[in-house]
Amino acid sequence: MNQLVTATTQGNDYKFWHALSHPNEWITQEPLRIVRGDGVFVWDDKGHKMLDGFAGLWCVNVGHNRPEVKEAISKQMDEISYYQLFAGVSHPRAEELSNRLIKMTEQEDMARVIYGTGGSDGVESALKIARQYWILKGQPQRTHFISLKNAYHGVSLGGTSLNGMPVFKMNYGPLLDNCSQIETPWLYRNPWNCEEPEELAKLVIDQLERDILYHGAENIAGFIAEPVQGAGGIIVPPATFWPSLRKICDKYDILLIADEVVTGFGRTGSMFGVRGWGVKPDIMVLAKALTSGYVPLSATLFNKKIEEAFYSNDDHKGLLMHGYTYGGHPLGCAAALAVLDIVEKENLPENAEKMGGYLLTELKKLVDRYNIIGEVRGKGLMIALDLVNDKLTREPIDLDTNITARLAEACREAGAVIRPVGTKLCIAPPLIIDKDGCDLLVNAVKYAFDKIKK
Numbered sequence: 001m002n003q004l005v006t007a008t009t010q011g012n013d014y015k016f017w018h019a020l021s022h023p024n025e026w027i028t029q030e031p032l033r034i035v036r037g038d039g040v041f042v043w044d045d046k047g048h049k050m051l052d053g054f055a056g057l058w059c060v061n062v063g064h065n066r067p068e069v070k071e072a073i074s075k076q077m078d079e080i081s082y083y084q085l086f087a088g089v090s091h092p093r094a095e096e097l098s099n100r101l102i103k104m105t106e107q108e109d110m111a112r113v114i115y116g117t118g119g120s121d122g123v124e125s126a127l128k129i130a131r132q133y134w135i136l137k138g139q140p141q142r143t144h145f146i147s148l149k150n151a152y153h154g155v156s157l158g159g160t161s162l163n164g165m166p167v168f169k170m171n172y173g174p175l176l177d178n179c180s181q182i183e184t185p186w187l188y189r190n191p192w193n194c195e196e197p198e199e200l201a202k203l204v205i206d207q208l209e210r211d212i213l214y215h216g217a218e219n220i221a222g223f224i225a226e227p228v229q230g231a232g233g234i235i236v237p238p239a240t241f242w243p244s245l246r247k248i249c250d251k252y253d254i255l256l257i258a259d260e261v262v263t264g265f266g267r268t269g270s271m272f273g274v275r276g277w278g279v280k281p282d283i284m285v286l287a288k289a290l291t292s293g294y295v296p297l298s299a300t301l302f303n304k305k306i307e308e309a310f311y312s313n314d315d316h317k318g319l320l321m322h323g324y325t326y327g328g329h330p331l332g333c334a335a336a337l338a339v340l341d342i343v344e345k346e347n348l349p350e351n352a353e354k355m356g357g358y359l360l361t362e363l364k365k366l367v368d369r370y371n372i373i374g375e376v377r378g379k380g381l382m383i384a385l386d387l388v389n390d391k392l393t394r395e396p397i398d399l400d401t402n403i404t405a406r407l408a409e410a411c412r413e414a415g416a417v418i419r420p421v422g423t424k425l426c427i428a429p430p431l432i433i434d435k436d437g438c439d440l441l442v443n444a445v446k447y448a449f450d451k452i453k454k
C-alpha cells in the first residue's frame with residue numbers, strides 16, 4: 001500500500017497537529033476528510049456530498065473548482081511560478097493586483113499595499129507599520145494598541161496579544177505589553193444588559209475613551225477591530241458603532257485598523273465590511289476571500305496619510321524592514337485577479353446580502369422551535385446560532401455536553417458542513433449560494449436539532 005492510500009484510509013494515521021484543539025482529541029477520532037469540491041459542494045472520502053456551509057474557513061467565496069481561477073493559476077505557472085518583491089524586484093501580477101486593490105478602495109482612500117500570505121501576517125504588517133508611522137511622525141512613544149473583547153486577529157504574537165478571547169492567549173505569554181481590550185458592542189450579551197443599539201454603541205465608545213485617557217492618548221498607536229466579529233461568535237455591532245469609532249480615533253489622532261480578513265470582498269453584503277458602516281479606516285487587512293482560498297495571500301492596505309509619512313522622510317526611520325518571502329506570490333496574485341473578476345462580474349456582495357437576508361429570516365424561525373437556540377444573528381452571509389441553557393438568562397450552553405460538535409455532525413449527515421465554534425453554530429457559505437442552497441442549509445440545521453431533540 002503506498003503512503004497516500006494509507007493516509008487517506010486509516011483514520012488518524014497522520015502526523016500533523018490540528019489547529020485549535022488538544023492533540024489528544026484526535027488520536028482516536030476520525031477527522032472529516034474532504035477530498036473534492038465543486039461550486040458550493042464538497043465531498044468527503046466516503047463519497048458523501050455536502051454543501052460547504054463554511055466556505056472552507058470563511059474563504060472560498062467564489063465556490064470550489066472555478067475554471068477561471070484554475071486557468072489563471074495554471075497560466076501563471078507557465079509564465080513563472082515564483083518570484084519575489086524585495087528591494088527593487090517585481091513581477092507583473094503583483095503590480096496589477098496592487099493597482100486593482102487601490103482602485104477598488106478609492107472610496108476608503110487607500111494608497112499602498114504590503115502583501116503577506118495569510119490573515120495573521122497581514123495583521124502583523126498592520127501593527128508594525130502603525131508603529132513605524134508614529135516613529136515617522138515624531139511620536140515614537142505611540143506603541144499601545146486597543147482591541148475588543150471577543151476579537152480574533154490571528155495567531156502571530158501580535159495578533160494573539162490583541163485577541164479578545166483568553167483561550168487564545170493562555171499558553172503563549174508573555175505577549176506584547178502595550179495592549180488593552182474594551183467591551184465588544186454585543187447586543188445579546190453585554191455587562192450593561194443594554195439592548196438599545198445606539199445606547200450600547202455609546203457605552204462602548206465611552207469605555208474606549210476612558211481606556212485611551214487611562215493609557216494616555218499620546219501613547220496609543222491604533223485601535224483594531226473586525227467590522228463584524230467572526231470567530232468570536234459573529235457579533236454584529238450597532239450601526240452607529242464604527243462611525244463613532246472613526247470620530248473618537250480622529251479626536252485623539254489614533255490609527256483605525258479594520259481587520260477585514262473575513263469581511264473583505266462581500267461577505268457582509270458590501271464589498272468591504274467598513275464600507276457597509278460608511279467608514280474609512282486608516283489600514284485595511286485583507287486575506288481569505290482575496291483568492292477565495294485557492295492560493296494563500298494577504299494584502300494589508302494603507303491610506304494616503306500613512307503613505308505620505310513614508311514619502312516625506314528620507315532617513316532610516318522610513319526603512320521598511322518588513323516583508324515575507326511569499327508575500328505577493330505570483331500564483332496568489334494571479335488567483336486573486338481572477339477571483340476579483342468573478343466577485344465583481346457576479347456581484348457577490350449583493351448576492352451575499354440577498355441570500356444572507358433570506359437565510360437569516362428562515363433560521364430565525366427556529367428560535368421558537370428549539371429550546372436551546374437563544375438567538376440567531378448575522379449580517380450578509382455570516383450567521384450564528386447562539387446556543388443557551390436558558391433563553392431568559394441567556395446563559396451559554398454547557399460546553400461539556402459537546403452539543404455543538406454533535407449538531408454539526410448531524411448537519412453533515414443531512415448534507416451540510418457547518419462550523420461549531422464554542423457554544424455557537426456558525427454558517428458562512430460561498431457567496432455564490434442560491435435559494436436552494438440556503439434551503440438545504442436550513443433543512444440540515446432542522447434535521448440536526450430534531451435528531452438531538454433540543
Ligand SMILES: Cc1ncc(COP(=O)(O)O)c(C=O)c1O
Pocket residue numbers: 117118119120121123152153154155226230231259260261262287288
Ligand atoms: C478577523 C481575522 N483576522 C485574522 C485571521 C487570521 O488569519 P489566518 O488564519 O489566515 O492567519 C483570521 C482567521 O480566521 C480572522 O478571522
